Amino acid sequence: MNAKEPTILMIEDNPDDAELTGIALERINMLEETLWISDGALAMDFFLGKGKFINPDRLSKLKMVFLDLKLPKLNGFQVLERLRAINEFEYLPVTILSSSAVQDDFKHAMNLGANSYLVKPIDFKTQALHIRKAIEFWTNVHLSFDKC
Numbered sequence: 001m002n003a004k005e006p007t008i009l010m011i012e013d014n015p016d017d018a019e020l021t022g023i024a025l026e027r028i029n030m031l032e033e034t035l036w037i038s039d040g041a042l043a044m045d046f047f048l049g050k051g052k053f054i055n056p057d058r059l060s061k062l063k064m065v066f067l068d069l070k071l072p073k074l075n076g077f078q079v080l081e082r083l084r085a086i087n088e089f090e091y092l093p094v095t096i097l098s099s100s101a102v103q104d105d106f107k108h109a110m111n112l113g114a115n116s117y118l119v120k121p122i123d124f125k126t127q128a129l130h131i132r133k134a135i136e137f138w139t140n141v142h143l144s145f146d147k148c
Contacts, residue, residue: 012068
């Protein structure tokens with residue numbers, strides 16, 4: 001699969017978290033279908049087809065987004081708010097994957113249109129399980145809507 005035509009978009013600035021998530025995605029054979037973006041401004045360039053993301057097919061296979069809240073340039077809340085303001089992405093499944101377990105962060109993310117919120121666990125096995133289940137759920141939901 002072309003890296004510019006991902007099934008999963010991972011917006012994460014922490015290289016250690018990205019590496020752990022990459023290992024989890026590799027175990028469920030989804031690593032090649034994932035594109036990593038390390039800051040909020042680049043994420044918006046991807047969604048809007050700007051800069052290095054001009055490829056018109058970049059969205060053709062996209063099924064879901066994992067979004068960290070603590071990002072440089074634009075934080076996860078700003079990305080989510082801007083994304084939901086674009087009709088094309090109103091129903092794109094977005095799962096917050098954050099180290100924040102603060103209730104206000106959860107509420108704010110859900111009010112902005114997040115579909116789910118996962119707190120990054122301490123252990124790798126739990127994180128891998130959460131990522132796999134989120135992918136299975138949201139890609140199946142997305143596929144179901146595609147058939148309507």
